[in-house]
Amino acid sequence: MRAAVLVGEDLAGSIAAGTGARLCAGPHSPALARGDWIPWPRLRWTWRRARLIAPPGGVTSSPDLPAAASSVLRAEDIPALLGAAYRAFECALQALRGAEDRAGPLLPAFVLAAAEAANGRDAVAAAGSFPGPGAVLAEAVTSLAVTDVADQVAELSLALSTRLRGAETRGGGSACAAAAAYAGRMHELLAPPG
Amino acid sequence: MAAGGRAAQSPAVFGDFWRRADALASPPPYPDPPVGAEQVRHITLAVGRAGAVMCRYAGDIAAAGPGVRNGLWSHAIARAHAATTLITGAPRQETAPAPTFPPGSFAARVDGYAAALTYGRDLLHTHLTTTPDGRRRALSDWAPVIGSAPVNRALLAGLADHAQAIAGQLAELRLAGSADSETIAAWHRLQGAAGQLRELSAAVQAAQWQAPVLPEHRRLLEAIPVNVTPAAQAPSPEASVSDLCAGISSTAQRANQARRQLAARARWSPELTADSMRYAAASYVVTSFNAETVYLALAERARQLGYHTLVPSLDAAAAHADDNRRAWLAVAHVWDHMATDSRGYLSRPAAIEARNLAQWTGRLAYADPDWTPARRPSHAIRDPASLAPGPAELAEVVGAMHYATDSLARAARTELRTVRTLAAAGRLYVTTRSLPELKYDVRRAYANAPRERVADALAIYADTAGISRAALRPAAEAAAAVGAPSWVLSAADQATAGLVIAPRGRLEQHLLDLGVRDAELLRQGVELDETAQQILSEAHRSRSIRPQPDAEVTPEPDAEVTAAEVGPPAAAIDEPEIDANLEISPG
Numbered sequence: 001m002r003a004a005v006l007v008g009e010d011l012a013g014s015i016a017a018g019t020g021a022r023l024c025a026g027p028h029s030p031a032l033a034r035g036d037w038i039p040w041p042r043l044r045w046t047w048r049r050a051r052l053i054a055p056p057g058g059v060t061s062s063p064d065l066p067a068a069a070s071s072v073l074r075a076e077d078i079p080a081l082l083g084a085a086y087r088a089f090e091c092a093l094q095a096l097r098g099a100e101d102r103a104g105p106l107l108p109a110f111v112l113a114a115a116e117a118a119n120g121r122d123a124v125a126a127a128g129s130f131p132g133p134g135a136v137l138a139e140a141v142t143s144l145a146v147t148d149v150a151d152q153v154a155e156l157s158l159a160l161s162t163r164l165r166g167a168e169t170r171g172g173g174s175a176c177a178a179a180a181a182y183a184g185r186m187h188e189l190l191a192p193p194g
Numbered sequence: 195m196a197a198g199g200r201a202a203q204s205p206a207v208f209g210d211f212w213r214r215a216d217a218l219a220s221p222p223p224y225p226d227p228p229v230g231a232e233q234v235r236h237i238t239l240a241v242g243r244a245g246a247v248m249c250r251y252a253g254d255i256a257a258a259g260p261g262v263r264n265g266l267w268s269h270a271i272a273r274a275h276a277a278t279t280l281i282t283g284a285p286r287q288e289t290a291p292a293p294t295f296p297p298g299s300f301a302a303r304v305d306g307y308a309a310a311l312t313y314g315r316d317l318l319h320t321h322l323t324t325t326p327d328g329r330r331r332a333l334s335d336w337a338p339v340i341g342s343a344p345v346n347r348a349l350l351a352g353l354a355d356h357a358q359a360i361a362g363q364l365a366e367l368r369l370a371g372s373a374d375s376e377t378i379a380a381w382h383r384l385q386g387a388a389g390q391l392r393e394l395s396a397a398v399q400a401a402q403w404q405a406p407v408l409p410e411h412r413r414l415l416e417a418i419p420v421n422v423t424p425a426a427q428a429p430s431p432e433a434s435v436s437d438l439c440a441g442i443s444s445t446a447q448r449a450n451q452a453r454r455q456l457a458a459r460a461r462w463s464p465e466l467t468a469d470s471m472r473y474a475a476a477s478y479v480v481t482s483f484n485a486e487t488v489y490l491a492l493a494e495r496a497r498q499l500g501y502h503t504l505v506p507s508l509d510a511a512a513a514h515a516d517d518n519r520r521a522w523l524a525v526a527h528v529w530d531h532m533a534t535d536s537r538g539y540l541s542r543p544a545a546i547e548a549r550n551l552a553q554w555t556g557r558l559a560y561a562d563p564d565w566t567p568a569r570r571p572s573h574a575i576r577d578p579a580s581l582a583p584g585p586a587e588l589a590e591v592v593g594a595m596h597y598a599t600d601s602l603a604r605a606a607r608t609e610l611r612t613v614r615t616l617a618a619a620g621r622l623y624v625t626t627r628s629l630p631e632l633k634y635d636v637r638r639a640y641a642n643a644p645r646e647r648v649a650d651a652l653a654i655y656a657d658t659a660g661i662s663r664a665a666l667r668p669a670a671e672a673a674a675a676v677g678a679p680s681w682v683l684s685a686a687d688q689a690t691a692g693l694v695i696a697p698r699g700r701l702e703q704h705l706l707d708l709g710v711r712d713a714e715l716l717r718q719g720v721e722l723d724e725t726a727q728q729i730l731s732e733a734h735r736s737r738s739i740r741p742q743p744d745a746e747v748t749p750e751p752d753a754e755v756t757a758a759e760v761g762p763p764a765a766a767i768d769e770p771e772i773d774a775n776l777e778i779s780p781g
Contacts, residue, residue: 108556114530
């Protein structure tokens with residue numbers, strides 16, 4: 001197809017569901033401006049490449065990760081910690097899944113961290129003193145940028161890792177050790193650079 | 195699968211022995227001198243050995259998959275079997291002690307030919323094993339290729355060429371003047387063997403007029419490698435693009451093998467955990483993401499180098515890699531709330547190989563030589579000019595990405611089969627929190643997977659299988675256009691095209707072809723397909739299936755696999771049920 005397309009809202013809506021718009025205004029496409037005409041094949045390449053290299057952006061709705069981290073840190077005994085950890089891993093999973101479409105180059109870290117979160121949750125559920133997953137409650141939802149999701153999940157996973165590792169020696173058993181290892185790997189994947 | 199272009203340390207391929215056999219069967223540039231009693235005895239021994247090994251090949255070909263025996267090929271195979279059996283005393287001679295034949299003599303050449311053929315056959319048999327009940331079981335992805343009609347016909351056509359060449363040399367043998375009566379009788383028996391070999395050749399020639407053997411099928415036969423798992427490697431920061439390409443090809447092969455082995459144990463293996471499935475799915479997402487990045491860079495480089503005809507297929511490959519990423523992401527979501535009945539933290543080779551493939555492709559895609567999937571300061575894509583400075587490097591990278599794409603397609607097919615087996619064995623569970631009807635507080639974290647959740651999971655895997663298979667086409671086109679060493683993947687795919695097990699059942703596929711997208715109708719279709727599959731499995735188990743020799747038997751998806759791997763019918767999983775005895779123990 002040799003037709004040219006008009007760069008603008010229609011393009012963003014029809015092709016990229018948001019990422020196209022970022023392309024037009026993003027730092028990696030300085031040659032493109034709203035209203036510019038560019039050949040379709042070139043646009044396709046430019047848009048795709050920009051999506052892969054552009055910094056993650058956009059806002060995504062996420063569960064309240066700081067609250068989940070706080071309940072992990074505040075848990076007073078092993079059953080309470082396991083219950084809080086189960087819900088925290090679930091929150092992390094939900095937040096990562098919610099943000100992965102906008103994660104750009106962070107996608108590999110997000111997807112692998114989500115697998116670790118699900119594994120961590122299952123490891124917690126295997127602990128002898130796990131009180132049960134509890135009912136699904138309506139949880140507070142906040143709007144976060146993708147990098148904020150990464151930062152907050154990294155903080156949460158650090159809290160999980162620290163508390164669960166401590167619980168291992170206080171009767172939590174190998175399930176806590178395994179869950180702590182999963183949380184540790186989540187942190188490795190998502191910890192901010194530097 | 196690997197082979198194709200061979201580096202110095204590549205494993206042996208069938209062609210190594212086949213070409214040697216070909217050379218030894220061909221007449222030498224000098225005439226053989228008249229033979230005496232001892233030479234006749236030597237030649238008889240050597241021809242007997244050659245006949246015996248040719249007979250075994252003919253037996254293998256006769257037992258190969260459907261389609262080999264169509265039309266005149268059926269007669270050719272029968273003729274080959276009869277002729278090689280009739281060659282004088284073949285079975286008895288084979289057990290005689292091996293004398294040392296004079297180097298360069300006709301007997302030495304024929305004996306060497308028999309040895310080369312034997313080694314070649316041994317190589318082919320590394321891909322197969324025979325079960326105690328006499329059935330062949332595949333040990334690698336090459337097994338269907340070895341059983342395919344094109345490869346078996348190429349094999350028989352090659353044997354016929356050899357038979358013709360050996361028969362010609364036997365016919366030209368002259369006895370020395372003073373031969374005794376025993377030698378003369380033995381010489382006559384050799385001439386009889388020559389006649390049998392000529393008949394074999396003629397029968398195959400006739401079959402070739404009807405359905406000729408194509409040169410690419412001979413090439414494919416010769417490219418079949420010995421079944422060995424390449425050594426595991428980790429990409430070093432100093433790895434060149436060429437090293438990374440080699441690493442991707444061998445890691446793809448290791449991943450294919452690990453998955454295949456795990457799938458064969460899916461019914462009972464404690465290694466088959468949600469952890470494994472999650473790691474694998476997440477790694478396939480990353481590999482697809484990296485593949486898209488590499489294909490886009492290759493398309494850009496092709497434009498820079500002026501290979502404009504190559505650009506559309508590379509662009510299409512990138513677009514399909516993006517589709518692959520989405521499809522595998524959907525698979526990853528399936529496992530967010532699904533688990534199996536076991537948990538293993540240590541042994542998950544299939545998942546580890548999948549992750550290694552993601553790592554290798556990432557090192558190729560990104561400029562950072564220490565790239566890992568983790569969040570990092572830089573995600574700069576490798577400069578297209580450094581990825582493929584010239585046409586040779588372009589071909590190498592295209593070939594490596596063809597291997598990666600092929601591995602993703604195989605993964606989807608294998609994992610679909612694995613999940614079906616897990617479901618049939620009642621090994622799938624879901625988190626109770628994910629069940630909409632269980633919003634109240636329950637102590638148990640898991641329940642048996644409801645039927646609709648299993649059907650949804652299978653539908654997602656089937657979609658992924660279709661999408662990842664579609665991604666193979668542009669990847670193969672690009673590889674063919676640049677003459678990449680991965681040509682062998684396309685050739686093998688074409689050779690087994692008639693045998694490919696459809697990822698969907700027939701009814702489900704038919705409904706989809708008719709444009710039906712109603713989830714309930716599709717679910718009913720899946721159920722009917724599963725019922726049909728169970729009936730076929732029962733038939734296979736009861737050995738009541740006896741296809742007519744000339745009949746075209748189209749394998750029902752997974753019928754034989756199910757028969758082999760699924761024992762008694764699984765418990766009904768209609769309703770979510772809290773399993774009071776379920777303990778998923780760590781470690």
